[in-house]
Amino acid sequence: MTEEKIAKQGVRGVRQDGAVTIVAAVMILFLMTLMLIFAARSAIFDQRVSANETRQRIAFNRAEAAVDAMTEFIIAAASAPTSSSGWLRAADAGPWKACGGSVTGYCATPLTGGVGFYMHDVGSYVDNALGMDFTPLQTAMGAIDSGDTTATARVSAALQWDGGVSGDPPIFMVYGYGFSDCLNVGDADFDPVDDCLGQANVAKPLSIFPAIAGSPDVPLISKTSVTIAGNMSIVANPNAGGVGVPVTIWAKLGEVGVADGVTPGNGSWSTCEMQEWYGQDSLPDDAECPTQTCGCPDPSNNDLRREALSYADGNNTEKYFDILETSEADGFPADLFLDFFGVPRANYDEVKSTAQVFGDCSSLGPNSSGLIWITGDCAVTGNVTIGSLEDPVILVTAGSNNRLRGDQIFGVVFCTDVENSDALIDAGGGIHVFGAMIVDCTFQQSPGAGNLDLVYNPDVLAKLRDIGTVAPADGGWRDFDIPPFEPMP
Numbered sequence: 001m002t003e004e005k006i007a008k009q010g011v012r013g014v015r016q017d018g019a020v021t022i023v024a025a026v027m028i029l030f031l032m033t034l035m036l037i038f039a040a041r042s043a044i045f046d047q048r049v050s051a052n053e054t055r056q057r058i059a060f061n062r063a064e065a066a067v068d069a070m071t072e073f074i075i076a077a078a079s080a081p082t083s084s085s086g087w088l089r090a091a092d093a094g095p096w097k098a099c100g101g102s103v104t105g106y107c108a109t110p111l112t113g114g115v116g117f118y119m120h121d122v123g124s125y126v127d128n129a130l131g132m133d134f135t136p137l138q139t140a141m142g143a144i145d146s147g148d149t150t151a152t153a154r155v156s157a158a159l160q161w162d163g164g165v166s167g168d169p170p171i172f173m174v175y176g177y178g179f180s181d182c183l184n185v186g187d188a189d190f191d192p193v194d195d196c197l198g199q200a201n202v203a204k205p206l207s208i209f210p211a212i213a214g215s216p217d218v219p220l221i222s223k224t225s226v227t228i229a230g231n232m233s234i235v236a237n238p239n240a241g242g243v244g245v246p247v248t249i250w251a252k253l254g255e256v257g258v259a260d261g262v263t264p265g266n267g268s269w270s271t272c273e274m275q276e277w278y279g280q281d282s283l284p285d286d287a288e289c290p291t292q293t294c295g296c297p298d299p300s301n302n303d304l305r306r307e308a309l310s311y312a313d314g315n316n317t318e319k320y321f322d323i324l325e326t327s328e329a330d331g332f333p334a335d336l337f338l339d340f341f342g343v344p345r346a347n348y349d350e351v352k353s354t355a356q357v358f359g360d361c362s363s364l365g366p367n368s369s370g371l372i373w374i375t376g377d378c379a380v381t382g383n384v385t386i387g388s389l390e391d392p393v394i395l396v397t398a399g400s401n402n403r404l405r406g407d408q409i410f411g412v413v414f415c416t417d418v419e420n421s422d423a424l425i426d427a428g429g430g431i432h433v434f435g436a437m438i439v440d441c442t443f444q445q446s447p448g449a450g451n452l453d454l455v456y457n458p459d460v461l462a463k464l465r466d467i468g469t470v471a472p473a474d475g476g477w478r479d480f481d482i483p484p485f486e487p488m489p
Contacts (some may be wrong), residue, residue: 055180055198060479062144062153063178063202069140070155070174074206075470151180152192154485172206172470177485193485201485205476208468211354211371211394213342215436215461216412218250218324219454222439223336225260226251228267228312230428230445233296235277235455236309236322246273246309246322248456254327261325267445270311271322272296277455287389287410287434287457295453336440337416345440348418354469355396361386368393370467375419378402381429387411392435392460394467398423402441405429410460416440427452435460 144153154177180198184190193199217240220226226249236246248271251261275281277294284290297304299311310320326332337345355373358364361380364372369391377399380386385408387393392411398419404427412435415425424442427433434457445452 052198056200058148058151058180059178059196059198060200060202061178062151062180063176063200065144065176066141066153066155066178067174067176067202067204069144070157070176071204071206071472073140074157074172074174145185148180149185150182151178151198152182152185152196153178154192156485171473174204174206175482175485176202176204178202200479201482202477202479203482205473206470207473208466209471210465210468211351212340212464212467213338214340215464216340216438218247219436219456220249220439221251221336221436222249222443223252223332224439224442225263226439226443227263228269228445230267231451232267232269232445233277233451233453234269234271235274235296235453236271237456237458238273241321241324247324248309248322248454250324250326250332252327252332253325254329254332262319262323268299268313270296270299270305270308271320272308274456276307277453283457287455287460288408289432295451336438337418340414340438345416345418348416351396360399361395361397364393364395367391370394372396374399374402378404380407381405384408385410389434389457389460390463392463392467394464397425397441400424402426404431407431409433409435410457411435412461412464413437414440415443417442435464 141153141155145151156175156177158173158175159171177192178198178200179192179196182190182192182196184195217237219234219237234248236248238244238246240247249262253261274283277296278284278289279291279294297306297308297311299305299308299313299316305311305313305316305318309322311318328334333339335345337343337348337351341348341351343350351371352373355371357373357375359374359376361374361378364380364384364386366385366388368386369388371394373396375398378395378397379402381403383406386395387410389410393409394411395409395413397413397415398417400420400422402415402423402425404413404425406429409431413425413427413433415423415438417423417440422442424444425437425439426444426446427437428445428451430451432453432455434455436456437454
């Protein structure tokens with residue numbers, strides 16, 4: 001091969017090497033461009049995801065806060081949630097509206113059967129016809145809306161209850177709707193569903209947990225000696241000892257002078273069936289005495305006292321089997337507080353924390369209802385009615401000297417010494433208790449104190465199961481299958 005040919009081939013080789021380098025550089029530049037585009041798109045996507053997560057988190061926090069605010073409001077407001085005169089049933093006069101019409105979502109599953117109500121748009125109700133003050137809830141919702149003016153929240157609640165027919169407690173479902181990244185929050189035509197980019201919904205069920213373990217079956221239950229110095233009439237539970245077996249008093253035996261059953265004392269008393277006390281065969285609709293002369297048969301009258309179950313007058317005493325005097329070994333509860341409330345007496349604060357707490361009884365009246373705890377002396381005199389047939393009370397008297405005179409009480413009077421070891425109850429002076437009395441303290445009836453009438457009333461005691469504490473139901477929180485927010489029609 002000549003030298004000239006060799007030189008030409010070398011030039012072509014050099015030129016070929018330069019072309020390969022250019023192609024490779026272009027390919028690398030193209031790949032880098034693709035990588036930059038992908039990275040930019042990925043960064044934009046991550047930014048959008050982060051923004052959406054932020055919107056959702058803000059909205060979720062608003063929804064949770066709204067649910068918590070409504071929950072606390074219902075717990076605080078529903079001290080007697082199933083009362084006929086209470087705010088819960090007043091669907092026409094108050095914030096609760098009957099389900100139906102154009103609003104159906106709040107009354108859907110799991111709230112099925114019975115009577116449904118719903119409540120929302122709390123700003124429309126500052127002080128409704130029942131005097132219910134929504135200011136605390138409005139303040140809470142205002143605090144939720146404060147700070148970030150582009151975020152807001154709405155809260156709704158639904159109620160399912162059949163009026164106590166089935167015995168099932170009311171169930172609330174609280175719905176929280178949180179919104180974020182909103183426009184025109186303060187405008188009159190603001191619609192959070194349309195004007196907000198972020199939304200989160202949560203729901204939490206609430207229920208009524210009964211305040212008591214069970215209604216008392218006996219009109220008078222006492223852990224201390226029942227010494228009667230005045231006059232007393234006690235109407236029996238006709239079936240407390242079994243069908244057709246009446247019981248009026250259940251007193252503890254075992255500690256002479258402290259828990260030695262029923263002692264006649266200097267009083268005149270008798271026990272009887274309901275028809276003897278009322279003087280008629282049927283129970284009046286309002287449970288009250290229709291003639292103002294109601295009472296068990298006069299034990300001083302030889303003919304009348306034959307109609308009584310048990311009686312005592314002077315030296316004449318007859319205890320029938322309607323009076324039970326038993327020791328703890330024979331079945332008397334070792335802890336009356338536990339037996340009634342389902343909580344050991346050592347943990348009485350658990351019950352007290354759910355009650356309406358007052359220093360005395362001076363503010364109680366016919367509109368009082370639910371669980372009431374009196375920390376001081378309960379001294380009520382005059383013609384005062386506490387509670388009602390529809391809305392009875394559980395009146396816990398924990399003071400050292402509780403004197404009930406001339407009163408009419410619907411419900412259960414529970415005297416206890418959990419806070420004062422020397423607590424006593426002195427009842428008389430024409431007092432009528434329609435329900436029962438449980439003496440977890442010292443029982444006393446002062447000489448000449450007047451009549452004490454304990455009238456067992458099954459209707460009143462049955463309504464005690466409606467008295468309880470509203471609290472969240474375990475395992476019911478959810479953030480799915482929630483009805484959409486519906487403005488008030």
